[in-house]
Amino acid sequence: MTRPPQDRTPCCQTRRALLGLIGTGLSSLATGVGTAAQAPRTPGCIVRPEQMEGPYFVEARLRRSDIRAERVGGAPKPGVPLHLTFRVLRFDGRRCTAVPGAVVDVWQCDARGVYSGVRDFAGRFDTRGEQFLRGYQMTDAEGLARFVTIYPGWYPGRAVHLHFKIRTEPGAARGEAFTSQLYFDDALTDRIHSRPPYRREGVRRTRNADDGIFxxxxxxxxxxxxxxxxxxxxxxxxxAAIFDIALSGSGA
Structure with a gap:
């Protein structure tokens, strides 16, 4: 089994190395500019902005599709199930093609706003040794990587979100990565978070528009x-959701 490389770059940098992006492709993806002039009108061929990795990434080396449990065979974390599919494509300036064999990592907090495998810098939790809501999959021939997770909870200072990282050369000594975050409609979050197990954490204070990273x-x-x-x-x-992302450049 191919394992993703160790990522030794600082955990909180706001711009990481992109996936094999050289020249003009670098600026368009790093700044999140994805206009009709830069990408074809192919469904799903959408260039997305990169965002910071944050402090909670762990190279957990968990190749699994259902990331809800702390360990294989364990009980899943409670929460509304979310079936999330990434479709990873590459835009070479003329057309989009699928990117097979890329490693897609997902990590997020649970319904209480807690991440696994880390000691929180604010002292809210210490979950070192636990592995819930983390895992990676490799894209298939169509560029698809599928996960089963839960709708995330919230914690102070951030809108509701989850993190992802895509690496197209998982066996390389120096891993090139595109890292970003996914967000949710505020009205839907309000409805879901009004019920257990989310509501015991109280009313969230940071909505999308209030989040500096968003x-x-x-x-x-x-x-x-x-x-x-x-x-x-x-x-x-x-x-359920399918998230299309087009990586800019040839990948050479």
């Missing part, structure tokens, strides 16, 4: 969710 291109990173038919969730409620 303001750097977050409107291009909001998931378009649809209702899913999962019956084992809270009152049958579950959601």
């Amino acid at each position: 303001q750097a291109g977050g409107e291009k990173l909001i998931l378009n969710l649809t209702r899913s038919g999962e019956s084992a969730s809270q009152a049958g409620e579950a959601y």
